[in-house]
Amino acid sequence: MSNADQHHGDEIGHVIPIKFLVFICGILLFMTGVTVWVSWFDFTEIDMAEMGIIVAMAVATVKATLVGLYFMHLRWDRPFVGFIFVVSIILVLLMCGLAFLDTNAYQEEIIPGDTALVTEALDKLKSDH
């Protein structure tokens, strides 16, 4: 809905009632609590080590969506504004995807020689010779 239709007299933009904002914030705080609570579970016990990450990221995404839609007025803005935002996120995902292609070829340690691992590797190299 564009700002041009002015059903509230001559003001510009959508006015969000305070109560609604407080309600959204309540949901957000509640979800924060949930993420913290979930992080106390030990998912490795049930062979779902990734579960913690998935839940945390899913909740964070929902929270971010709520902030975007209601606090940032995307719900009532021109779709084009939301489009810009979504495109930027897609670009980030694209970048991550491309960067991920060769990560298995990364050097194990960033600064060689930092730790015992390298000493071990050296010793191994030596004994292999």
Add this chain to the structure above:
Amino acid sequence: MAESHELNLQHHYRDMAQQHDAAKLGIWLFLATEVLLFGGLFCGYAIFRGNDPELFKWGEQFLDEFWGGLNTAVLLISSLTMAMAITYVQLERKRAAMISLTVTLLCACGFMVIKSIEYSHKFHEHLLGGLAFYQVSDHGEGHGEPTVALEPGDAAAGKKWWDAACRSCHGPNGEGVPGQGTALNTSPYVHNHSDAELVKFIEVGRTASDEASITKLEMPAKGGNPMLKEQDLYDVVAYLRTLQTEPVEVGSHQVSEVKTTAAPATGSLIDDIPRSTVPLANSAPSGLAPIDDTEAETMAVFLPAKKHEKPKVPQLAKDRPANAHLFFGLYFMMTGLHGIHVIIGMLVILWLMWRLQRGDFNKRYYAAVECGGLYWHIVDVIWIFLFPLWYLI
């Protein structure tokens, strides 16, 4: 109607609504670049976490989820009050809008206070990211000058450092590694200088361009290892003494009294320090092991001349995982950049309060508040992701 008295309408806009939309479009484009900016860091996080999950499991213990959670709540509430401020400005309730902005600002301050509590903890424990991670330094009590009388070196402790910091260039028994470092067991320089002088020398090293340089190779300061403290260097020298055999003159070009321009042996303080009690006579085998070529080779391959072995012993815990500095580097980069955004946001809020006080805004002209608010919300959104990524999982 309204158009006639629109003082704030810039002439290139058709009406106030268009002007408002243009401002919002502009700020959203900026927010998109912010997403890209942080996106790069999140991408780095994903890659390094994917490659080394254990590292992040380990690092998480240094981050207190209580503070992180509190900060999340504080930011969420500040986002709420920011959104409220916009509603109040739209309703032209100036006082309520002012109170909302003030609360937002206070929350931002709270966030930064909590952040600085967390940071100062980590600074204190030397968990600063990147290179500084290696600097155990003397807690800022002057540079280089020892504040306590140093014990004579402990050769056993020195061996540890030798293996970590010197061995790659000077060989396991100080016999040198071709192309990396000179023999020290037979070095007249080592023979002719006191422990204190050698420590002074090692502290500074000798650059390849130094006129005193024998090999035109670089002897890095502290063997390239800023973590070594003065006492450690005494230990290393003590160990070095155990490796020594008779000095040999390796040709006329090797001056025994090398002018150490970089390290003048003017130790007034350090000369008083008792010499090492470790006897000069070596405990190393007299028939020196020949330089192991394969070893030298692998060393050379594995550790190119300029990359020096870092100490094996971390300052935190013996079992500090590889790449621990990477964890903290990323942590400080991401939360620090976010913190900078919070500070900028605070300035923006202050500016908005000033303009609100001045009576700039009305229900048809409040794009500045809305744009400032959008910026503030994106800062919140980023934290919504940072919090679980760093503190929880």
